[in-house]
Amino acid sequence: MGTAVIGEGGxxxxxxTTVEMVIEGGHRPALVQGLxxxxxxxxxxxxxxxxxxxxxYKQAALGVAWAAIQPLAFLAxxxxxxxxxxxxxxxxxxxxxxxxxALVPWFFVQTAVSFGAQSLLMxxxxxxxxxxxxxxxxxxxxLSAGLDFAIGLGLLLVLGPVLGTRVSWTVLFAVPLWLxxxxxxxxxxxxxxxxxxxxxxxxxxxxxxxxxxxxxxPVAYPLSAVPERWKAAYILVNPLTGxxxxxxxxxxxxxxxxxxxxxxxxxxxxxxxYGGYWVFKRMExxxxxxx
Numbered sequence: 001m002g003t004a005v006i007g008e009g010g011x012x013x014x015x016x017t018t019v020e021m022v023i024e025g026g027h028r029p030a031l032v033q034g035l036x037x038x039x040x041x042x043x044x045x046x047x048x049x050x051x052x053x054x055x056x057y058k059q060a061a062l063g064v065a066w067a068a069i070q071p072l073a074f075l076a077x078x079x080x081x082x083x084x085x086x087x088x089x090x091x092x093x094x095x096x097x098x099x100x101x102a103l104v105p106w107f108f109v110q111t112a113v114s115f116g117a118q119s120l121l122m123x124x125x126x127x128x129x130x131x132x133x134x135x136x137x138x139x140x141x142x143l144s145a146g147l148d149f150a151i152g153l154g155l156l157l158v159l160g161p162v163l164g165t166r167v168s169w170t171v172l173f174a175v176p177l178w179l180x181x182x183x184x185x186x187x188x189x190x191x192x193x194x195x196x197x198x199x200x201x202x203x204x205x206x207x208x209x210x211x212x213x214x215x216x217x218p219v220a221y222p223l224s225a226v227p228e229r230w231k232a233a234y235i236l237v238n239p240l241t242g243x244x245x246x247x248x249x250x251x252x253x254x255x256x257x258x259x260x261x262x263x264x265x266x267x268x269x270x271x272x273x274y275g276g277y278w279v280f281k282r283m284e285x286x287x288x289x290x291x
Contacts, residue, residue, distance in 0.1 A: 031278060041132055044136045088220065104152035110210050116186070127287055142186050146178070165251065174247065187269070190280040191280065194279055217244055239272065242265030
């Protein structure tokens with residue numbers, strides 16, 4: 001007897017179905033088979049995304065306004081520390097416009113990875129009792145973070161001209177760039193989510209990992225600050241680099257993205273997503289017993 005998960009009113013309910021399923025012990029499904037199953041359970045992923053969005057802001061007095069407050073708070077800190085004290089240049093635009101254009105996509109990645117990596121533990125009761133693709137809560141968390149990105153992008157488009165951005169048709173590149181970010185965030189969250197089930201230390205290490213990742217990415221400083229001899233390795237090791245730089249160019253500076261950087265970052269993001277999914281499926285058989 002199979003089951004389906006349906007989100008309603010901020011909760012996840014279980015509805016019985018008449019589909020008979022045979023699960024062979026010790027058998028790990030192929031990645032292609034897993035992707036087909038994910039597509040069949042796409043409504044379940046969407047239900048988790050809706051539930052996460054509702055629960056995230058349900059008892060918050062400011063609600064979804066937090067999606068705008070967080071990048072603005074960091075913008076104020078960056079403006080004082082990097083814009084005035086360190087005097088980091090924003091290139092062709094003001095430093096506030098320069099920083100905000102990178103903070104918006106960064107906070108999407110941070111939120112998606114943070115909530116995605118912990119989603120299996122938060123849904124431990126469902127994992128133990130109900131069958132659904134174990135990736136569903138993680139991918140639902142990534143989709144839920146998309147709302148924060150949309151709010152942040154809207155904030156950037158409204159405040160951008162005031163801060164000094166050059167708004168043009170190139171802002172349309174924000175959507176495909178977000179898709180690459182979602183692929184990267186999903187692969188990272190799948191890996192950390194699986195490891196978090198077996199090694200709870202990752203729950204405490206995750207904030208530190210994300211903080212280090214932010215300062216290792218061109219969020220507060222431009223990509224040009226990296227020495228030329230290290231730039232290629234820097235982009236390969238941190239695929240977020242090319243996306244943040246391209247997002248800044250298209251949304252803040254009104255220029256087309258550097259397609260070479262986008263291609264490299266997209267390629268590495270796909271490799272990370274594939275590797276993360278492979279690790280997840282390898283570790284998946286023991287989730288219900290361990291969680």
